Amino acid sequence: MIALSHVTKAFGPKQVLTGVDLVVPKGQSMVVIGGSGTGKSVLLKCILGLVQPDQGLITLDGQDVRTAEREAFLARFGMLFQGGALFDSLRVWENVAFRLLRGPLKRPKAEARAIAVEKLRRVGLTPETADLFPAELSGGMQKRVGLARAIAAQPEIIFFDEPTTGLDPIMAGVINDLIREIVTEMGATAITITHDMSSVRAIADRVAMLHDGVIQWTGPVAEMDNAPDPYLQQFIHGRAEGPIAAIR
Numbered sequence: 001m002i003a004l005s006h007v008t009k010a011f012g013p014k015q016v017l018t019g020v021d022l023v024v025p026k027g028q029s030m031v032v033i034g035g036s037g038t039g040k041s042v043l044l045k046c047i048l049g050l051v052q053p054d055q056g057l058i059t060l061d062g063q064d065v066r067t068a069e070r071e072a073f074l075a076r077f078g079m080l081f082q083g084g085a086l087f088d089s090l091r092v093w094e095n096v097a098f099r100l101l102r103g104p105l106k107r108p109k110a111e112a113r114a115i116a117v118e119k120l121r122r123v124g125l126t127p128e129t130a131d132l133f134p135a136e137l138s139g140g141m142q143k144r145v146g147l148a149r150a151i152a153a154q155p156e157i158i159f160f161d162e163p164t165t166g167l168d169p170i171m172a173g174v175i176n177d178l179i180r181e182i183v184t185e186m187g188a189t190a191i192t193i194t195h196d197m198s199s200v201r202a203i204a205d206r207v208a209m210l211h212d213g214v215i216q217w218t219g220p221v222a223e224m225d226n227a228p229d230p231y232l233q234q235f236i237h238g239r240a241e242g243p244i245a246a247i248r
């Protein structure tokens with residue numbers, strides 16, 4: 001379980017998080033929605049310890065994340081970054097096996113490659129893809145490679161940062177379905193950041209809306225449509241009119 005309690009973060013005069021309380025139960029898929037610049041990425045970075053909150057407490061399975069040994073802590077996480085973030089100079093399989101070729105999860109090269117090929121298969125890519133370079137792949141294929149990399153080391157927790165950005169609606173649907181299937185079969189805890197409401201409906205067990213530095217609403221995805229919160233309703237229906245200022 002990941003728990004955030006009264007987490008605040010400012011950059012200079014800019015208050016980004018003003019008191020975030022959020023619980024992500026183990027094995028659940030939480031999707032965080034909210035407008036551009038509301039601090040969704042900052043929230044993920046705080047959990048990972050890449051950004052230090054000014055106040056508040058973040059725990060993973062009851063342990064304050066600040067006291068965890070860094071390498072072992074990060075080894076528990078997988079990440080699918082916005083845009084895939086593949087290394088252009090490495091072959092596809094080396095990208096997928098990146099964390100299996102170095103650091104605390106290092107294993108023999110042949111074994112790392114075999115795992116990479118298996119993970120590529122899991123995301124619908126053939127073994128021939130393994131020896132290509134990222135530039136030789138379409139955007140949708142790159143996203144699949146990023147997903148294979150995120151799951152290669154069997155993480156307990158996976159973060160997906162805008163997993164469908166830049167994809168056509170059909171490929172976005174394929175990636176959403178893959179994420180849902182993989183998270184379920186791995187029993188992983190997942191946090192996804194997205195603006196894409198089709199992702200929310202495909203991926204989420206629970207939804208949290210970040211607005212004005214706090215979690216404005218959180219609940220099961222099944223309750224989202226009927227929740228009375230006007231901020232949430234404006235956001236999920238993409239209305240210009242409502243309590244959230246449309247000019248930013």
Ligand SMILES: Nc1ncnc2c1ncn2[C@@H]1O[C@H](COP(=O)(O)OP(=O)(O)OP(=O)(O)O)[C@@H](O)[C@H]1O
Binds near residue numbers: 038042
């Ligand atoms: N290292 C930093 N230094 C200064 N300001 C930062 C830093 N990181 C984030 N910010 C600011 O914090 C705010 C929130 O940024 P963040 O990237 O978390 O937004 P977001 O909700 O993920 O947005 P988007 O949906 O557009 O990706 C922004 O105003 C951003 O400029």
